[in-house]
Amino acid sequence: MYLPPDPAGAFPVLLYIHGGYWQCLSKEESGFAAPPLVSRGVALVAVGYDTAPRGHMDAMVLQVRRSVVFLVKRFPATRGIYLCGHSAGAHLAAMVLSTDWTGYGVVPDIKGAVLVSGMYDLEPILHTYVNDALNMSQEVARRNSPLLCVPPAAPAACEVLVAVAQHDSPEFRRQSQEYRQALRAAGWSVSMLDLAGVDHFDIVEKLSEDSYVLTQVILNLISRA
Numbered sequence: 702m703y704l705p706p707d708p709a710g711a712f713p714v715l716l717y718i719h720g721g722y723w724q725c726l727s728k729e730e731s732g733f734a735a736p737p738l739v740s741r742g743v744a745l746v747a748v749g750y751d752t753a754p755r756g757h758m759d760a761m762v763l764q765v766r767r768s769v770v771f772l773v774k775r776f777p778a779t780r781g782i783y784l785c786g787h788s789a790g791a792h793l794a795a796m797v798l799s800t801d802w803t804g805y806g807v808v809p810d811i812k813g814a815v816l817v818s819g820m821y822d823l824e825p826i827l828h829t830y831v832n833d834a835l836n837m838s839q840e841v842a843r844r845n846s847p848l849l850c851v852p853p854a855a856p857a858a859c860e861v862l863v864a865v866a867q868h869d870s871p872e873f874r875r876q877s878q879e880y881r882q883a884l885r886a887a888g889w890s891v892s893m894l895d896l897a898g899v900d901h902f903d904i905v906e907k908l909s910e911d912s913y914v915l916t917q918v919i920l921n922l923i924s925r926a
């Protein structure tokens with residue numbers, strides 16, 4: 702948790718969800734984006750989840766949703782929550798957007814979501830090595846695929862940015878495009894950013910740089926709210 706210099710006042714919170722194919726990396730390695738945000742009064746909260754094989758997909762989605770609930774209760778006077786996830790983390794952030802919050806006792810003030818090089822349909826990975834540790838069935842993959850559970854946009858639905866790297870694999874690029882289209886069809890305010898000259902990894906690693914285009918896009922998204 703990285704707080705701005707004056708944490709006594711209300712501030713926006715960016716919740717960052719790491720990638721790693723749901724089976725590696727951690728929140729402890731996810732603070733690299735903090736300096737450009739914190740210096741501008743934005744808190745960054747990196748959240749963790751039990752990765753595979755210890756964790757399974759249903760539990761990971763639930764843990765991230767509960768992290769949002771925790772943030773709402775921890776910062777009741779926040780100026781809004783913004784989601785940012787990379788790769789597997791973008792998938793989990795997208796599942797947060799699909800949440801029915803009636804059973805959680807809160808209605809999070811999610812003002813924006815930045816989904817970076819994500820997977821939004823899990824069925825294509827069922828018969829790949831990625832699923833060796835995840836051990837997902839088709840049923841689990843389908844109910845945890847954001848592409849298959851896009852809710853109609855509520856009146857206060859947040860703005861969504863789907864970002865993809867020029868050198869992402871064709872599958873990441875295809876899924877990003879299809880998820881953007883599904884959100885738009887459901888009435889969401891969604892845009893897509895195709896970042897030139899970056900790959901699946903440095904598209905997010907460069908968030909440590911003030912001048913990086915995606916850093917500036919995130920700051921502009923927050924400042925508009």
